[in-house]
Amino acid sequence: ETGVTQSPTHLIKTRGQQVTLRCSSQSGHNTVSWYQQALGQGPQFIFQYYREEENGRGNFPPRFSGLQFPNYSSELNVNALELDDSALYLCASSFGKRDYEQYFGPGTRLTVT
Amino acid sequence: GQNIDQPTEMTATEGAIVQINCTYQTSGFNGLFWYQQHAGEAPTFLSYNVLDGLEEKGRFSSFLSRSKGYSYLLLKELQMKDSASYLCAVRDLDSGAGSYQLTFGKGTKLSVIP
Numbered sequence: 001e002t003g004v005t006q007s008p009t010h011l012i013k014t015r016g017q018q019v020t021l022r023c024s025s026q027s028g029h030n031t032v033s034w035y036q037q038a039l040g041q042g043p044q045f046i047f048q049y050y051r052e053e054e055n056g057r058g059n060f061p062p063r064f065s066g067l068q069f070p071n072y073s074s075e076l077n078v079n080a081l082e083l084d085d086s087a088l089y090l091c092a093s094s095f096g097k098r099d100y101e102q103y104f105g106p107g108t109r110l111t112v113t
Numbered sequence: 114g115q116n117i118d119q120p121t122e123m124t125a126t127e128g129a130i131v132q133i134n135c136t137y138q139t140s141g142f143n144g145l146f147w148y149q150q151h152a153g154e155a156p157t158f159l160s161y162n163v164l165d166g167l168e169e170k171g172r173f174s175s176f177l178s179r180s181k182g183y184s185y186l187l188l189k190e191l192q193m194k195d196s197a198s199y200l201c202a203v204r205d206l207d208s209g210a211g212s213y214q215l216t217f218g219k220g221t222k223l224s225v226i227p
Contacts, residue, residue, distance in 0.1 A: 033215070042117075042200050042217030043156065056212040090155060102215070104155035 003027060004093050004105035012111045013081050021076045021108045025093030031055075032074040033102060034066060037088040049074055050096075078110075086112045117218035119201050124224045125191055133186045133221045135201030143213060147175050147186045148200040150220065156200055159186070188223075196225045 003026035013019050025032050031050045035043035045058035049068035063079040072093075078085055088109050092102035116138040125131040137145070144163040148156035162168055162177035162184060174187040186199055198220040204213045 035217075040219070042202070042219045045214050045216065048212055048214075050212065056214055058214065101158055101161070104157070106155050 004091065004103050006089075006091055006105040006108050008108060009106070010109045010111075012113060015081055015083060015112055017081050018077065018079045019081060019110060021078075021089050021091075021110070022073065023076070023091035023093075023105055024073045025091075026103050029093035029095050029103070030072050031094045031096060032068060032072065033092045033094070034074070034076050035090040035092065036060075036085075037090060037107070038084075039087070043090055046076070081112045083112050086110060117201055117203055117216060119199075119218045119221045121219070122222045122224070124226060125188075127191055127193060127225055127227050129191050130187065130189050131191060131223065133188075133199050133201075133223065135184045135186070135218060137182050137184070137201070137203045137218075139182075139203050139205050139216075141205035142179060142203065143206050144204040145175075145177055145184050146202040146204065146215065147173075147184075148202060148217075150198045150200055152197075159199075191225050193225050193227070196223060198222050 005024045007022045033048040034046040037043040046060050047057040048055045052068045065077045068074045088107045090104050090107045092104045094102045119135045146161050147159040149159050150156040160175035162175050167176045172189045177184045200220045201218040202215050204215050
């Protein structure tokens with residue numbers, strides 16, 4: 001176990017709805033990165049938060065947004081859900097935005113119908 | 114942008130040795146990672162190479178050649194529990210944000226058979 005937790009474990013939403021996923025980072029870690037992993041694919045970088053600010057973003061539309069709180073936990077929000085948003089959403093925590101080792105949480109499996 | 118290529122699937126026999134290759138093209142290389150991911154679980158860190166050469170860690174070794182844009186993960190004395198997907202990931206520096214971004218390959222699904 002890495003000490004990174006995510007909630008919920010599974011989620012089913014309808015197209016057009018909004019969803020919020022949560023991540024608690026490992027103790028002492030101040031950086032959280034979010035990834036989307038479609039079935040049979042590698043994780044794709046969505047964005048990273050460092051000390052409550054977005055610090056790098058992948059090729060995802062603005063309807064993917066996030067927050068990081070003073071305790072370094074984080075949320076991923078997705079608006080106007082599309083069928084292609086169905087995936088495993090992973091968060092990973094690290095210490096510092098240049099730390100090479102990231103610890104992944106167990107993920108949230110999102111299904112959009 | 115980055116392009117990372119690794120075989121989709123491999124099969125090997127228990128007790129044998131298997132090598133999983135990864136080739137990459139990147140604009141700002143700053144390290145290569147290998148992760149193991151069992152079905153339905155999160156990736157777990159296996160190795161990190163930033164300089165050319167071989168890094169050995171128990172039954173697992175990882176090799177990097179930066180000039181060739183090439184890495185491999187070597188698994189020795191295969192066990193049934195090694196059946197998993199193996200993800201190659203390249204890190205490069207987002208100079209604007211001052212942070213590193215990790216780009217993953219699609220993963221190689223390894224099946225270990227008796």
